[in-house]
Amino acid sequence: MTDISASGSVAATGGKDGTGRTGMNGMTPGVRIAFLCVLVGAICLALSPYQAWIRTWPAALTLPATEWIGAGLTTLFEFLKPAARSLARLLEYPMAGANRLLVGSPYALTIGVFTALGWHIGGIRMAALALAGLGFVLASGYWIASMNTLGLVFVSVPLALIVGGLIGVLAHEICSLRRAIETVLDIMQTVPTFAYLTPLLLLFGFGPVVGLIASVIYAAPPMARNVLLGLKRVEPDIREAAIMNGATRSQQLLLVEIPSAGRQIMVGVNQTIMAALSMVIIAAVIGGFNDIGWEVLLTMRKAAFGQSLIAGVVIVIFAILADRMSSALARDGKRHSWKVTASILLAAVVIALFQNSALPAAQDFAAFKSAAAVIDRSLGAFIAANGVILDGVKNGTMFFVLLPLRIGLEKAVLPFTWGFQWTTGISIAVFSIATVAAIVLALRNHAVAGLSLLIATGILVTGITNLPWPFVLVALGGLGWLAGGTKLSVFAVSMTGAILSIGLWEPALLSIYLCTASVLICVAVGGAIGAGCAVSENAWRVMRPVCDFLQTIPLFVFLIPVLMFFQIGEFSAFLAICAYAIVPMIRYTHHGLTSTPDELIEAAVASGASEWQVMREVRIPYSAPTILLGLNQTILYAFSMLVIAALIGTTDLGQQIYLALGQGDVGLGVAAGASMAILALVADRLIQGFAARQRHALGL
C-alpha cells in the first residue's frame, strides 16, 4: 500500500509543471516572470517602429572591444612569443619523431603492429577490425596523409593525458582550487574549437604545432574531469583503510586512490583520445600540412564528393579503431595469448622485409579511384533525376520552417512563397487569437502555458533575429531567476549583455536562431525516437549502434553527406547540426524512460494503470530531469557543430570565428569565440538549474 501512495505522490509533484500550482490570482513565480516577459515584449513591439534603438543596439554605445582585445592580445603575444616559439621548436622533435616513425615504417609493419595490439587486447574481433580498417586506409591511397595525422595524435594524446591527469589530481588535492579549475574546464570545452586556432597561430606561428597544441587544450579537460570524478568516487572505507594502514598522503594517492579510480580514469583516456583525434582533424583548416583532414577539405572544395567520402571513411575508421581499442583497454578483460601476438608481429616483419621489392609503395595504392568516380557519376545522376524533390525538401524547409523562425512570419510570408502577403491585419488577428487562447488556458489553471503561448506567438511573428534586445535580456533574466535565483539571473543577463555591448549581437542572434531551429527538430524527432526505443526493445537494438556510430565520427565528417545532396548553404548546415545533436536527445530520453524504478511501475500497474497511463503518470515525470539533461547536451552539441558548419556557409558567430581565422584577426576571433561560449554556458546553466529543481522536487 505504501508503494502505491508513494508513486501517486511522485506523479502528482512531477505531473504539474511545478510553476502552475495555484490559479492566476495567487501569482506563482513562473506566472510573474511569464507575465513580465509578455509585457516587455508587447511594449517593445509597440514602440519599435518609432524607436530604432529597441531593435538594434545603438552603435554609439558599442564598445570597440574586439579591437581592444586584439590590441591587448597582440601586445601580450609579442611578450610571450619567444617562449611560445621555443616551446613550438621543442615540440617539433617529438612530432618529427612520431612522423618519421609512422610515415617511415613500412606499412606492412604498421598494420601488423596494430593488428597484434588488437589481438592482444580484444582477441580475434579486434584484430580483424584493425586489419580490415587499416587495409582499407592503405588501399584508399591516403596512407601517407593518415600517418601524418596519426603522428600528430601520437604526440598530442600523451601530452593531453599528462596535462589533464595533473589538473585532475590538483583539483582533487587542493579543495580551494577545485571550483576555479572546474570553471576553467567548462570554458576550455565550450569555447569553440576554431576559436583557439587564431590566437595559437599568432603565438606559435604557422605549422602543425598549432593543431597539436589546440588538440591538447581540447582533449585535456575530459581526462581532468574523469580523474577528478574517479578520485571523488573512491569509497570512503577504502580511503580510510589506506590512512589507517599508515600510508602517507602521496602513498594513499599513488598506491590506493588512483588505482581504485582506474576504471573511471580509463573512460577519461578514451574520451581524450577521441577528442584529440577530432581536433587534429579540424585543425586541418589552417592548411599547409598534408593530413587526412586537409584531404577532406580539399576534395570538398573541389566538389569531388566521391574522393571526399572515401577520405571521410578513412577518418571514421581511425575514430572507430581508436574508440574500440581504448575502451577495450578500459574493460579489464582477459588478455589474449602472447604466442599469437608474437606470430602476427613476426609475420608483419617478414612481409615488411619484402615490401619494397614485392609490393607497391604506399602512395601508389588507389583502389577506390574508380569507385570515387562511380560515386560522383551516380550522385550526379541521382541529383539530376531527383533534383526537384531535393530542392523541394530544401526550399520547403527553408521557406516554411527556417525563414519564419529567422526573420518572422511578418517578413517570411510573401506571395512568392506562401501565396499571400502578411499584413498588419493578420498580425492583429493572430495576436488576438493567441490572447484569447491564453486567457482560456489561464482560466483553466494553466497560466504559465497561456503566457508561454503568447510569447511563442510573438517570437514567431517577429522572428528570432529581429527580437528586441530588451525582451531577450528580460526573458533570460527571468528564466535564470526561475532556474537558479538571483545569482543565475545576474549571470545570464550580464553575460548576454556583454555580447550586446561588444557589437556581436546580430551574429549571436543568428547563432541562437540556427541552434533553436535544430534543437527543436532534435527534440521532436529525437524525443520521439527515444520514446519509441523505450517502448520497443527491438527499436533500441537498431538505434543503439546508430547512436554509437554518430557519436564516434568526428564532427568534420558530418559535412560530407549533406554537402553531397544539398550544396553549400544554411540548410546543409542545419542538417549537419541536427544529425550530430540528435544523439543525446535519443539516448537520454531512452535512458530516462527506461530507468524508472521497477517498484514505481509495479505500484502503478497494481493500481490499475494502463500502459499509456504508466507512461504519462509515472515514467515521464520521473524521467524529466534526465530528459532535461539530454536537452542540455543536445544544445551544447549543436553549438559545437555550429562552428564547424561555418565551413559550409552560415552567417552567424561561427562564420565570424572562421573569418577571423582567415584574416588572422585575433580580436574578432577571441570575441566571437567567447560570445559563442557565453551562449553555450548560459544555456547550460539555465537547463542544469531547471533539471536540479526537478530532481529536487522528485526527491532524487
Add this chain to the structure above:
Amino acid sequence: MSHPHAAISCRGIWQVYGADAPQQLKRALAETGNDSRAAAALLRERGLVPAVQDVSFDVLEGEVFVIMGLSGSGKSTLIRTISRLAEGTAGSILIHGEDILTASKQRLIELRRNKLGMVFQHFGLFPHMTVAENVGFPLKMQGMSRTDRRARALEMLDLVGLSGREDAFPRELSGGQRQRVGIARALAVNPDLLFLDEPYSALDPLIRRQLQDEFLKIQAGLQKTSVFITHDITEALKLADRIAIMRDGVVVQIGTPDEIIVNPANDYVREFTRDVPKGRYSHVSSMMNMPETLPAMPDDPKIGEDMTVDDALASCMALYQPVPVWGRDGRMAGIVHPSQLADALQVERT
C-alpha cells in the same frame, strides 16, 4: 584520573560540525556554565551539529569495548575521532598515555603503521590488489620486504580461515570472505589496538554469527584491546567485556553486559534490552547475594557464578529453596533463589 590499566583513555570528547566549531563550542560552554547538554542544545540552535558530546571512557588493556547505538547516535563519528580519521573539536584521547589529538602527522603515521588496526563496515579492500597484497599493504607501509610480506599475509589468512584464496581479487570473494580479509589486514602488523567499525553489519545473519564466533576465538588467543562499533544489541552482548550505549551523541550507560541487562540506566536502555533473551546474556554472578547467615540448602545443583542464567535455571528449576553458587576458586561465592533467576527472565511488560 584515568584507570591505571587503560589502553585508551578518552576525556570530554566533542565532535561538532559546522563553521568555526571549536570557537563556537567554547562560547556555548562558557554561556551555559559548562553544562554539556545545554551547550549542545545551544549549538544546535545556532545551526551546528554536535555529533559527539562530552564523551569520556576508558578502554582497558585486552578488553573488547563495544560502542552501541542506532544510526545517527554518533558512534561512527566517535570511532573516527579516536582513530583521528576525523579531527576532534575538543577533549583528550590518550593511547597508552600518549595524547593522539596533539600528535604530529609523522607520529600519527608511525602509530598507524605499528600500533593501530582498523576493520571497516564496507571492508575497504583495495580492488586492484589481490587478497595477499591487501593483507600485506600495512606491512608494505612499514617497509617490509616483498617475501616477508607474503609470508606474513599467508599466516594471517590462515588465521582467518582463508588459506588458498591469497591470489584472488576482492571482487571474486563473498561478503563474509571479504571481511575476513579485512580482519586479516587489520591484524597483519600485530597492532596493540583494534578498531572495528560495524564490521559485520553488511553481512547475512548466518555469516554474521559465524564471524562473531571466529572473532571470539581469535580474541581469546590474541587478547587485543578492541573498540567495536555495532547497532546490534545482541552482537554487543555477545562480544563485549563492556558496552557503552550512545544516543544522540551522548553516552547513556557504560557497563558489562550483565549490568546493562539487569540494571538498565534508563528507559531508553531498557527498551533496547526488552526483546533480548536475557537468560543467555546475564550471569548468575549478577544476581546472587551473600547473606549474613546461610539458610538451609538441602540441594547443591553445582551452580557456578560464571554460568548464564539460562544454564543455571536449567539445573535448579525444580528446586524451591536457595542454592549455593560456587566461585571460580572453588569456594562458595553466594546463594541464589531459583525463583530469582526465573524472575529475571520475565519479559517486562510496560
